[in-house]
Amino acid sequence: MESKSFHNHLNESQKKAVTWGRGPLLVLAGPGSGKTLVITERIRYLTETLKVRPSEILVVTFSRAAAQEMKERFLSFRIADSALVTFGTFHSFFFGILRTAYGYSADQVASDEERMNIVLDLIRKYRIGGEDPKSLAVNLISEIAVVKEEKAALENYYSANCPGDVFRLLFSDYEKSLGKIRKIDYEDMLLMTYDLLKQREDIRFACEKHFRWILVDEFQDINLLQYEIVKMIAGEQANITAVGDDDQSIYQFRGAKPEIMLGFKKDYPSAGEVLLDRNYRSTPEIISAASLLISCNTKRFAKRILPVRPHAEPVRMIRCEDPLAEAEYITGKIRRIRKSGTAGKDIAVLYRTNLQPRILARKLTEENIPFQMKEYMPDLMDHWIAKDFLAYILFSHGDRSRGNLLRLMNRPNRFIRRDALQDENAGLLNLECYYAGKEKMTERIRRLCYDIEVLSKMDVSRAIAYIRREIGYDDFLSEYAALHGIEKGELEETADEIEDSSEGFPTAERWITNWKELHKNITGVKDENGEKKADRIFLMTFHASKGLEFKNVFIMDANRGITPYRKARTGDETEEERRMFYVAMTRAKDSLEILTCRKRFHREAEPSVFINEIMQKGEH
Numbered sequence: 081m082e083s084k085s086f087h088n089h090l091n092e093s094q095k096k097a098v099t100w101g102r103g104p105l106l107v108l109a110g111p112g113s114g115k116t117l118v119i120t121e122r123i124r125y126l127t128e129t130l131k132v133r134p135s136e137i138l139v140v141t142f143s144r145a146a147a148q149e150m151k152e153r154f155l156s157f158r159i160a161d162s163a164l165v166t167f168g169t170f171h172s173f174f175f176g177i178l179r180t181a182y183g184y185s186a187d188q189v190a191s192d193e194e195r196m197n198i199v200l201d202l203i204r205k206y207r208i209g210g211e212d213p214k215s216l217a218v219n220l221i222s223e224i225a226v227v228k229e230e231k232a233a234l235e236n237y238y239s240a241n242c243p244g245d246v247f248r249l250l251f252s253d254y255e256k257s258l259g260k261i262r263k264i265d266y267e268d269m270l271l272m273t274y275d276l277l278k279q280r281e282d283i284r285f286a287c288e289k290h291f292r293w294i295l296v297d298e299f300q301d302i303n304l305l306q307y308e309i310v311k312m313i314a315g316e317q318a319n320i321t322a323v324g325d326d327d328q329s330i331y332q333f334r335g336a337k338p339e340i341m342l343g344f345k346k347d348y349p350s351a352g353e354v355l356l357d358r359n360y361r362s363t364p365e366i367i368s369a370a371s372l373l374i375s376c377n378t379k380r381f382a383k384r385i386l387p388v389r390p391h392a393e394p395v396r397m398i399r400c401e402d403p404l405a406e407a408e409y410i411t412g413k414i415r416r417i418r419k420s421g422t423a424g425k426d427i428a429v430l431y432r433t434n435l436q437p438r439i440l441a442r443k444l445t446e447e448n449i450p451f452q453m454k455e456y457m458p459d460l461m462d463h464w465i466a467k468d469f470l471a472y473i474l475f476s477h478g479d480r481s482r483g484n485l486l487r488l489m490n491r492p493n494r495f496i497r498r499d500a501l502q503d504e505n506a507g508l509l510n511l512e513c514y515y516a517g518k519e520k521m522t523e524r525i526r527r528l529c530y531d532i533e534v535l536s537k538m539d540v541s542r543a544i545a546y547i548r549r550e551i552g553y554d555d556f557l558s559e560y561a562a563l564h565g566i567e568k569g570e571l572e573e574t575a576d577e578i579e580d581s582s583e584g585f586p587t588a589e590r591w592i593t594n595w596k597e598l599h600k601n602i603t604g605v606k607d608e609n610g611e612k613k614a615d616r617i618f619l620m621t622f623h624a625s626k627g628l629e630f631k632n633v634f635i636m637d638a639n640r641g642i643t644p645y646r647k648a649r650t651g652d653e654t655e656e657e658r659r660m661f662y663v664a665m666t667r668a669k670d671s672l673e674i675l676t677c678r679k680r681f682h683r684e685a686e687p688s689v690f691i692n693e694i695m696q697k698g699e700h
Contacts, residue, residue: 090121097354098122100321101130104314104351106299106344107323110385111370111666112361112629116146119295119323120153127159132293134164140173140310141297146627150297166291170306171266174273181276181283190263195221198257202250208242208564212458215434216241222333224251228267229305229335240647243565270305277312288315299324299344303335311347318348326381327374330623330660332653338379359385361629363392366672369694370665376693377655395665396673397691403580403637406675407443410634413673414449414617417632424450424615426631430622430664432643434458435577436636437619442598444617454620459599461592465571466578468553473543473588476535480507492556494524508532540582540591548575569646576681622660625667633668635661638676640686661690 090098094114097107098121109115123139126132141147151167166173178184190198199217202208208216219241227237239247258265264272277284294314296302299322302310314320322344329338345351359367364387371385400406414427431437434455444451460466471487482501485508489496500514508529515521531551535543548554557575561568585591618630622643637643644657665672676687 089117091358093354093356093358094118094121097321097323097356098125099129100352100354102317102319104318104344104348105321106341106351106353107321107356108354108381108383109323109325109356110359110383111325111328111663112359113356113385114358114360115297115323115356116150116153118356119297119321120150120157122295122321123154123165124157124159126293127162127165134159134161135166136290136292137165137295138173138291138293138313139165139167139295139297140170142169142301143627144169144172146297171269174269174309177273177276177283177287178269181280182272184264188263189269190258190261190265194261194263195265198254199224199250201257202253205253206242206246206250208246208250212435212463214456215458219333220247220250223247224254225265225267226333226335227251229270229303231271239565241566246565270309274305274309274312277309284312285315287313288317292317293319293321295321295323297323300326300329300338300341301331301334301336302340304337304340305335307340320348326379327377327383327659328626328663330626330656330663332656338659342379342381355381355383357384357386358388360388361669362666363387363389363670365392365394366665366668369395369672370662372694373658373665373690374662377658379652379655393671395694396671397695398673398675399687400675400677402677402679403439404443406636406677407440409675410440410636411443411447411449413634414444415447418449422631424617427634428618428620428625428628428630428632428667429634429636430620430625430667431636432622432645432660434621435574436642438577438581438598440636441619445598450616451619452616454618454624457599459595460574460578460581461595461599463574463578465557465575469544469547469578470588470592472532472535472547472551473540476532476543477588482507489528492552493559494528495521496525540585540588541579544575544579544582548579567647569641573681580681622664626663629667629669631668631670633664633672635664635672635674638674638688638691639680640688643688643690658690661688 094117097105097118100122107115107118109118119139123137126137127134139147139150141150147167147169151165154165154167155162168176175184175186175189196214196217199220200213203213203216203220208220220239223237223239223241226232227234234248234251237247238244241247242250258268277287291313294310296310301324310320322341324341326338326341329336329341345353362370367385367387374380398409400409410429417427418424429437429440434457437453437457438460441451441453441457461470468487468491471484475481475484475488486498486501489501489511496511497514500511503510508525511525511528512522515525531546534550535546538546554572554575557571558568561571581595582591585594638661643661644654648654648657665674674691676691677685679685
């Protein structure tokens with residue numbers, strides 16, 4: 081007999097998903113549709129009604145937190161032997177297989193920190209420029225993972241972060257570095273598990289016999305190799321319950337593809353399909369706007385999400401003059417919301433990349449509004465472009481160190497030989513003496529002397545503008561980007577951010593001190609007990625917001641080139657960007673405000689095409 085809870089707490093779609101019998105099932109779980117409830121109640125149904133032994137059930141997802149949440153919720157049902165249900169991440173599950181088969185121990189798997197350090201060393205070795213080194217390392221690690229997981233031909237792989245020949249060398253050195261410390265990474269675990277199950281039928285059959293029921297959470301995030309392993313373990317009985325939302329597939333850089341979810345019924349023609357179409361989280365206005373946006377994607381399951389909550393305020397599109405005005409608007413609105421009694425933890429500001437919230441973070445700090453950032457925000461002062469600017473400014477204001485001169489003398493390229501500064505105390509006068517009689521070089525050095533003199537009379541922002549446009553540093557960035565096979569716009573935007581952050585500071589020392597203080601505030605948002613204070617608002621990227629919900633959500637910088645991000649050139653890439661924006665929109669429960677700027681870095685800026693899609697579709 082079915083538990084009463086199935087009738088008391090589930091709508092018809094949820095009940096259908098929970099009480100599905102044997103065989104494959106695809107559950108399309110829209111935002112706020114009770115996905116975790118359905119998974120835990122389905123496990124309950126399997127154990128209580130179908131009398132499945134808990135030890136035969138495997139529940140896999142992508143984060144420890146999600147696995148732990150489902151486990152705790154299920155254990156609260158107090159079903160006999162409930163602790164024998166296996167809850168875990170793909171990482172822990174595959175490692176368990178390898179530990180059993182090969183005797184692997186946890187210390188043989190490279191940590192995230194070890195992988196990061198290896199790649200950072202290789203970035204320095206091959207002098208790969210572009211963005212913040214840590215962000216670049218994260219992107220390169222993702223590319224290495226995709227090459228491994230998809231068994232891509234390295235010679236044909238096009239890297240989005242460095243020239244192809246450099247990536248091939250970096251990939252080879254990365255593998256050698258892992259070998260030297262005798263460790264494997266997560267992708268090696270995947271490949272080894274796949275090969276093991278392919279080659280050892282006895283082990284594959286043992287897994288199939290042990291785990292007769294498999295539930296996969298966040299199925300839209302699965303990559304091809306993970307999916308192939310799950311299919312092998314499921315075997316012919318194929319008791320797979322795949323739960324996810326193709327419209328929230330936003331991890332293409334990790335190998336996730338919505339096509340896998342879209343192709344589930346081709347792999348399993350007899351599979352059932354249930355749409356969890358009731359959204360219990362957001363207001364009808366938010367659901368409507370988000371649905372209008374995502375309907376522009378072509379590679380998706382067509383679905384209609386129905387609101388449960390009553391009508392409320394409309395989604396607001398706010399046009400601000402520039403990023404400072406945007407930050408002031410958000411800060412003022414947050415202050416008013418807080419005064420009305422809303423807790424900080426119920427407010428989130430979301431953005432496409434982790435470089436964006438710099439001005440907002442400064443404004444919130446000035447206004448004493450506590451906040452916490454879920455991800456690392458790159459320190460602009462650590463970027464090589466900032467160090468180049470500082471070398472010019474410090475040198476012009478009296479710090480005539482050889483290091484500063486070596487850094488600036490060929491940015492842009494003046495063809496000055498390093499030999500000209502062999503003496504530790506060598507300076508501009510030595511350069512003139514070294515090139516005496518060589519007219520072209522002498523003229524270049526005299527021009528450099530003139531520029532240094534001009535810079536000595538300027539505040540920081542005017543000095544950076546002069547370095548970029550009069551001295552020719554922007555031309556150097558263009559040449560650098562072409563030489564290293566990276567986006568010129570990426571370097572220019574970093575230079576823009578640095579220049580913008582310097583406004584209002586008379587000296588480099590004041591500028592550096594202010595920035596370091598701001599960065600310290602951003603990274604030091606814990607109280608004495610190391611716990612996040614409940615009254616802090618959240619600042620995070622679209623990616624980091626997935627799975628979360630907030631009463632009030634602001635999406636900032638909804639401008640062309642930011643979202644969709646300028647690197648999105650193909651139709652598939654634009655569709656993923658649209659899914660990211662959809663995820664951000666559907667985090668909101670009560671109110672959603674989407675902000676754009678008329679100008680960015682003193683240049684005209686256009687609203688995101690996503691705003692136009694929402695507005696135009698909403699008119700019909």
